[in-house]
Amino acid sequence: MKHLVIGGAGYIGGVCVEKLIERGDAVVVLDHLGTGHRENVHPNAIFIQGEKGDSKLLDKIFSEHKIDTVLDFAGLIQVGESVKKPSKYFQNNFCQGVSLLDSMRRNGVDKIIFSSTAAVFGNPKTVPITEEADKSPINPYGESKYFFELAIKRYAEAYDLKYTIFRYFNACGATIMSKEQHINESHLIPLIFQAVKGERANIAVFGTDYETTDGTCIRDYVHIEDLISAHLAAIKYMEKSFRNEFNLGNGSGYSVKEVINAVEKITGKKVPVVFADRREGDPARLIASSEKAKKELGWSPKYPKIEQIIESAWSAELR
Ligand SMILES: NC(=O)c1ccc[n+]([C@@H]2O[C@H](COP(=O)([O-])OP(=O)(O)OC[C@H]3O[C@@H](n4cnc5c(N)ncnc54)[C@H](O)[C@@H]3O)[C@@H](O)[C@H]2O)c1
Structure with missing residues (x-):
């Protein structure tokens, strides 16, 4: 199996690439290196530097590689910065995400695993927080991730996109x-x-x-290896269950x-x-x-x- 890991030069995406390669899967990494590190990328992965919203580049990647699942870790993640620069966050985390979904549709790639966040819940009314809890983000970072969750769900209804949304708490x-x-x-x-x-x-x-x-x-706090083991399980689970969302914490x-x-x-x-x-x-x-x-x-x-x-x-x- 071959996967496209977007944001695979970052902290969490880098570990996902490492674990996919360890278990024998092939991996293409797309990352603009804005906040990632080239040395994070496993040497056996194919690395492409670029934006996840670059439709031409995505068309090229999808035509050259038969991708089973797209794993999207590519996000800007600073809550404080998102309040000062909402445009940057909505463009990167939401608009580029929608372009990615359209590139997937055009190229017949129909499975995505998306890294969302506890920030979509805002100030929760009850804890522990279940998947059904009200989504009420209180900053542009949380909103940008939540809007993309909504887009994924609409694409699933209209275009048969298969998805797993993971909401991480604190990865460490x-x-x-x-x-x-x-x-x-x-x-x-x-x-x-x-x-x-x-x-x-x-x-x-x-x-x-x-x-x-x-x-x-x-x-x-969730150990990074535990977070990634959930992603590996989800790749298998998506063969029979097409619309999934999970909160991931201890x-x-x-x-x-x-x-x-x-x-x-x-x-x-x-x-x-x-x-x-x-x-x-x-x-x-x-x-x-x-x-x-x-x-x-x-x-x-x-x-x-x-x-x-x-x-x-x-x-x-x-x-
Ligand atoms: N770290 C946490 O505790 C945590 C908690 C909740 C959710 N998340 C989510 O997990 C994901 C990964 O977080 P991380 O801690 O590894 O962050 P990170 O900054 O280490 O990694 C993000 C990677 O994505 C790349 N990237 C960002 N936007 C891109 C774009 N438009 N095109 C191409 N590459 C792009 C960056 O260069 C970087 O390599 C993020 O989406 C974040 O919202 C993280």
């Missing part, structure tokens, strides 16, 4: 080949590592008066303080912390219900403990 951890290295990092674990290594003065904890066990926000969360404590335990180093006011729009608890993925895909996380996740991420830092 590393593999032997890849580690988390976003440009303008905004994710908690790599930011704490930067503080531990003296690359930033400290880590700011926003809000200590939430209604949680220790007053700090609780989030759901189903239990960790507070910011718990994550910091775990980093201190594993690195043996003190994390310099400053406590700050709450940030606007940060819900107290964001935890996924992954019951549906467990039941339908037979998926379950192999690395559910925060210590396992941090251990793998820290060993990648030391390599």
Whole structure:
């Protein structure tokens, strides 16, 4: 089987390429390298630099390669930037996505797996968050991903597109080949590592008066290998089930303080912390219900403990 992985030079897409190749599938990677890294791409993958909304390029790729499934990891992911530059986010995450769907239609490629996000839920009314929970994103990043989810569903109804939408909570951890290295990092674990290594003065904890066990926000952390194992299962599952959506998380969360404590335990180093006011729009608890993925895909996380996740991420830092 041959797949097109768009955004395969990024953190999550890069691991997907690695795992697909490990199991013997062929992979074509399309990435504009705006936020990705060429060295993230497995040497056995075919790499093409370009935009996912470039129709001519997509026509060429689809005519030269018999693609079974398109896996779309290509997104801009900075919530703060999306508020300042909504045009960039809607163009990249939504408009280019629609062009991709049209290129797929023109070329008879009918399966897509799309990386969506917990941000489509906004401030959820109840946790754990199920797939049926209200979608009410509160920033252009979440909206751009949600609009593309809606487009995928409409294309499925009208043109028989087969899809799996995954909504990730917090992807983290590393593999032997890849580690988390976003440009303008905004994710908690790599930011704490930067503080531990003296690359930033400290880590700011926003809000200590939430209604949680220790007053700090609780989030759901999923090891990158677990995220990708769900994608591999979905490729198979889509042979018999054509319209799927799953939330992917551990189903239990960790507070910011718990994550910091775990980093201190594993690195043996003190994390310099400053406590700050709450940030606007940060819900107290964001935890996924992954019951549906467990039941339908037979998926379950192999690395559910925060210590396992941090251990793998820290060993990648030391390599
Ligand atoms: N990292 C997380 O915790 C998380 C959580 C929820 C959802 N997601 C989603 O997962 C996906 C991957 O996230 P990531 O953490 O690997 O980010 P990343 O920035 O490391 O990877 C994204 C990759 O896509 C490429 N790209 C972006 N737009 C493109 C375009 N128009 N054409 C071609 N290439 C393009 C970038 O160059 C980069 O290599 C994103 O769509 C994101 O919304 C990530």
